[in-house]
Amino acid sequence: MPLLRSGIVRAETLVDIRGVVPRGIDGASIGAGTTLAELECAPQIPDVLREACRLAASPQLRNMGSLGGNLLQSTRCWYWRLKWPCRLHGGDECFAHEGEHREHAIFENGFCASAHPSDVAAALVALDATLHTNRRELPVSDLYHLPRADDRRTTTLEPGELLLSVELPPAERSVYLKAMERKLWAFPLVGVAAARTGGVTRVALAGVAPVPFLLQGSLEDATPLPRNAYKVDVARALVKRALAALEEST
Amino acid sequence: MPTSRRSPLLRLEVNDHVYELHAEVGTTLAEALRDDLALTGTKVACAEGHCGSCTVLVDGVPTLSCITLVHSVADAKVTTIEGLRDHQMVHAFVREDALQCGFCTPGQIVSAVALVGATPKPSTDEIRHAMAGNLCRCGAYPKIEEAIRTWQD
Numbered sequence: 001m002p003l004l005r006s007g008i009v010r011a012e013t014l015v016d017i018r019g020v021v022p023r024g025i026d027g028a029s030i031g032a033g034t035t036l037a038e039l040e041c042a043p044q045i046p047d048v049l050r051e052a053c054r055l056a057a058s059p060q061l062r063n064m065g066s067l068g069g070n071l072l073q074s075t076r077c078w079y080w081r082l083k084w085p086c087r088l089h090g091g092d093e094c095f096a097h098e099g100e101h102r103e104h105a106i107f108e109n110g111f112c113a114s115a116h117p118s119d120v121a122a123a124l125v126a127l128d129a130t131l132h133t134n135r136r137e138l139p140v141s142d143l144y145h146l147p148r149a150d151d152r153r154t155t156t157l158e159p160g161e162l163l164l165s166v167e168l169p170p171a172e173r174s175v176y177l178k179a180m181e182r183k184l185w186a187f188p189l190v191g192v193a194a195a196r197t198g199g200v201t202r203v204a205l206a207g208v209a210p211v212p213f214l215l216q217g218s219l220e221d222a223t224p225l226p227r228n229a230y231k232v233d234v235a236r237a238l239v240k241r242a243l244a245a246l247e248e249s250t
Numbered sequence: 251m252p253t254s255r256r257s258p259l260l261r262l263e264v265n266d267h268v269y270e271l272h273a274e275v276g277t278t279l280a281e282a283l284r285d286d287l288a289l290t291g292t293k294v295a296c297a298e299g300h301c302g303s304c305t306v307l308v309d310g311v312p313t314l315s316c317i318t319l320v321h322s323v324a325d326a327k328v329t330t331i332e333g334l335r336d337h338q339m340v341h342a343f344v345r346e347d348a349l350q351c352g353f354c355t356p357g358q359i360v361s362a363v364a365l366v367g368a369t370p371k372p373s374t375d376e377i378r379h380a381m382a383g384n385l386c387r388c389g390a391y392p393k394i395e396e397a398i399r400t401w402q403d
């Protein structure tokens with residue numbers, strides 16, 4: 001809605017998709033129309049996902065916002081929201097690089113330094129969940145596309161393609177930790193999702209790259225901008241705590 | 251929004267009263283309540299889903315009317331602050347002096363009513379979790395919390 005109002009998104013026709021997108025939890029499958037509020041108090045889903053939902057947005061937004069909508073939210077980059085003609089809008093400059101970027105990305109930030117805002121996406125990447133659309137089945141990470149000069153899309157969803165459901169593999173232990181500007185109702189400065197399945201631990205971060213970031217290398221490989229190196233310290237601390245929490249709960 | 255948009259007749263149930271109105275597609279619930287139905291108790295501050303001042307209940311659930319399309323709630327029951335005028339929560343806010351300018355108050359009361367409907371005696375943590383989406387620029391939070399804690403007194 002705000003993007004329509006501000007003219008960043010234009011629409012000739014508005015379609016109510018609530019009739020075709022499933023809502024509710026059915027075993028390991030979650031309808032993309034399920035609200036974050038419904039997930040926040042669902043005892044049967046992994047801790048990492050429930051906690052990511054509980055710490056996301058505000059109570060009213062969790063009542064209104066769906067899982068699918070949350071995964072597809074646009075960047076919070078203020079230049080983009082204010083319609084500065086930046087690279088993500090098709091221009092040839094990233095204003096965040098030289099300008100205000102304390103909330104921006106510390107990884108993969110050379111072309112566009114926007115920070116992916118979805119707690120839930122990080123949780124699902126850590127869980128290695130599978131998405132079902134009306135056309136295909138894909139790992140959650142494949143929904144996202146790192147914008148670059150010749151292809152500036154941030155997701156791989158095609159026109160007419162709808163997210164329908166998310167399939168969760170079993171997780172033995174999982175946890176979500178989030179650093180925010182204030183204690184509640186804020187986007188993640190850094191969010192750390194960790195899940196262990198069959199002896200393999202996957203860690204994914206929100207708020208550190210233009211897409212949800214699966215940690216494969218070292219945090220020391222980060223490329224922070226002049227005024228957001230603090231995020232590397234925060235990520236280091238949260239990853240350490242998350243891994244310790246997985247150990248403890250054994 | 252172009253003015254040529256068709257505006258189908260819409261049936262809207264607010265505070266147990268059924269209204270019929272013509273609203274262009276793209277009209278928000280807040281606009282319909284305030285401009286078409288003259289229910290101006292619902293306040294719009296940010297108009298983009300951040301502050302909570304426009305909170306109403308849709309089928310009992312706290313919802314931001316500024317980013318809800320009115321056509322999407324045609325089958326629902328909407329409750330605004332006007333529909334809660336006799337609720338004890340209103341008296342609790344007055345008694346505890348839980349406001350300064352009062353602009354956020356209708357939204358605060360709507361969220362608080364939903365909270366105590368589900369949890370009649372909420373703990374401090376429950377109050378803070380449920381009220382996190384209602385910002386108060388006057389900083390009346392301690393008294394708002396107190397009003398909710400003591401609403402049945």
Ligand code: SF4
Nearest residue numbers: 077086094112113114
């Ligand atoms: S970070 Fe991305 S969205 Fe923000 S100004 Fe740079 S190119 Fe645009």
Ligand code: FES
Nearest residue numbers: 295297301302316
């Ligand atoms: S006016 Fe609706 S959230 Fe601020």
Ligand code: FES
Nearest residue numbers: 350352386387388
């Ligand atoms: S009393 Fe003024 S904004 Fe809350």
